[in-house]
Amino acid sequence: MTITGPRIExxxxxxxxxxxxxxxxxxLRNLGLAVNLIEAGSAFGGVWHWNRYPGARVDSEMPSYQFNIPAVWKGWNWSQRFPGDEELRRYFEHVDNVLSLSKDTFFNTIVTRVQYDSSSKRWTVFxxxxxxxxxxxxIAATGSSYKKHYPQFQGLDQFSGRLVHAADYPESLDVKGKRVGIIGNGASGLQIVQELAKEDCELNVFMRTPCFAIPMGQREVSYGESEMMKGYYDGIFDRCYKSVHGFPHNTLFQSALQASPEERKALFDELWARAGYSFLLSNYYDFLLDEKANSIFYDYWVRxxxxxxTDSVKMDLVAPLKQHMLVGTKRPSxxxxxxxxIDRPNVKLHDLKKSPITEFNSTGLVTCDGESTKHHALDVVICATGYDAVTGSLLDLGITDKNGDSLKEKWSDGVLTHLGLMVPDIPNFFMVYGPQAPTSLANGPPFIEMEVDWICNVISKMKQEGLESIEPTLEAAEAWRDHVVGVSEHTLYPKTDSWYMGSNIPGKRREPLIYLGGIQRWLQSCTEAVDGWKGFHMA
Incomplete structure (x- = not known):
């Protein structure tokens, strides 16, 4: 059946x-353009519209994680250092009320296909x-975390209990007296475990790789303190824009290997007590570049x-004395x-490296340790297994370029973009928070603002010069990809399987999906590219 609906230009x-x-x-509306937004959900918020699992909250602290739009922040006060999902949804309602975004938006609408017409130089969105x-x-602002990943376990469809993905967590889920299994040990898995462990349930945590987690330092923020901080917003945001990572934290340009053990401990203690990402962002710079420096961080963390x-068996699984991971090369939580x-008696830890899951059946799942199998009876299974991150939602848009080739085909041998913002042979197509840009290793809102400002600058320049279309050259995109890969190889990230490298999804090509050179190097390249349209075809 063909569904027909409104047609807009x-x-x-x-x-x-x-x-x-x-x-x-x-x-874009401020440029004088007629703009419409298409959103799959029923409200604004992106990942914060969908994420409603117990304990869901942002791990970028306020006030740097918000829109730097005075009309918005003057009328809003955060109540916590790290707000939860409910407060973030209220925030997006406030943003909508102030900026009147809904009037130009189609909610509950999923893009199924996008096609470019070279003769009219226009896109059609279905x-x-x-x-x-x-x-x-x-403009594709589909984010890094939208397309849910379900592991393909044999017999998963036979499970007769409740099967839940963290991104589809139901409000009505009652775990009291239940046998609950959680698969996945990233940020969402950690936050769910923190909350469900307090419930009257048997909590089974199935983990393949223990997470690297550091103290959040959560606290309440009074109205008076929130108002007072607004007097520093200009300085805070300016620091975000000028930093390597989009955060306003102090930075230290010193190697861990150049400091004495006493100096290192003093700094580590100070930053650990400060909590949040200070322990990583304000620390010695080389822990992501040098394995010896990384081991110094691990040794402190594990102690x-x-x-x-108190449980030595659990302790050896989640924090073994012998370093089992490179700190920071997977998303820190x-x-x-x-x-x-997880030290509580109602929480059971299962080592999937030792005893992997082999199948599901109607009453639970089976793990295997050599020739020995064990059945785990479960009433509820929660898949905190993340997303087909960064590229998954982009590829699902059904984009075809001016030659009729799909984006999926174009990227079958590897992602190819220029600056993480545009793609060869796809005119007037821009990506926000996409692959081969700093994206998921940057503080989202300030970095996104820089991307959107670049897009607006390009469109303004096009209009001033009477250009109808612009696209990057293949040579420019190949050079950018070589640069992305080259920078990555000077870090420790390629030594770890992670969604930063595209390796969390079976069959997905392993390659650096995030630009690791920092915001300032990326921004300089973006600025130089627009000067004289270096690396672009224009029409």
Whole structure:
């Protein structure tokens, strides 16, 4: 059955209603363009619209994790250092009320196909609701964490209990008296464990790789303190824009190997007590570049964690004395009482490296240790198994370039972008928070603002010069990819399988999906590219 709906013609279409999409809609309208936004959910917020699992909260602290739009922040006060999902949804409602974003937005609408017409130099966007939109400029702000990943365990469809993905967590899920299994040990898995461990349930945590988590230092923020901090917002945001990572933290340009053990301990103690990402961002710079420096960080971390636990078996699994991971090469998590919670007697830890899951059946799952199998009876299984991150939601848009080739085909031999913002043979198509940009290793809102500002600058320059379309050259994109790979190889990231490297999804190509050279190097390249349109075809 063909679904028919409204047809609109506009200047620009933005896909996605998180920080990137809202920022793009607001700023493109300020250019005088007619803009519409298409959002799969029923409200703005992106990942914060979908994430409603117990304990869900942001791990970038306030006030740097928000829109730097005075009309928005003057009327908003955060109540916690690290706000939870409910407060973030209220924040996006406030953003909508102030900026009137809903009037130009189609909610509950999923983009199914996007096609470029070279003769008219316009895009046509097709959706599941029948809405059809044509536009000159297309902005994909689909984010890094939208396309859910379910592991393909044998017999998973036979499980008769409750199967839940962390990104689809139901409000009505009652675990009291239940046997609950959690698969996945990233940020969402950690936050869920922290909360469910406190419930009257048997909590089974199936982990393949223990997480690296550091104290969050969560606290309440009074109205008076929140108001007072607004007097520093200009300085805080300016620091974000000028930093390597989009955070306003102090930086230390000293090698861990050049400091004495006494100096290192004093600094580590100070930053550990300060909590949040200070322990990583304000510390010795070389822990992601040198394995010896990394081991110094690990040795400190493991002593701190083990001191908070009493169960030696669990301790050896989550924080073994012998370094089992390179600190920071997987997404670091912030925790409040995670290690105390997994130490509780109602929490059972299962080592999937020793005894992997072999299959599901109607009553639970089976693990195998050599020739020995064990059945784990479960009432609820929670998959905190993350996303087909960074590229997954982009590839699901069904984008075809001017030659009729799909983006999926174009990237079958590796992601190819220029600056992480545009793709060869795909005119007037811009990505926000996409691959081969600093993206997930940067503080989202300030970095997104810089991307959107670049896109607006490009469109303004095009209009001033009477250009109808622009696209990067193949040579420029190949050079950028070589640069992304080259920078990555000078770090420790390629030594670890992670979603930063695309290796969390079976069959997905292993390659650096994030630019590791920092915001300032990326921004310099972006600025130079627009000067004289170096590396672009224009028409």
């Amino acid at each position: 506009t200047d620009a279409i933005v896909i996605g209603g998180g920080f990137g999409g809202c920022n793009a809609l607001y700023k 959706t599941n609701s029948g809405l059809q939109a044509t536009c000159r400029y297309l 701190q964690v083990r001191a908070r636990m 912030l925790e409040q009482d995670y290690y105390e919670m």
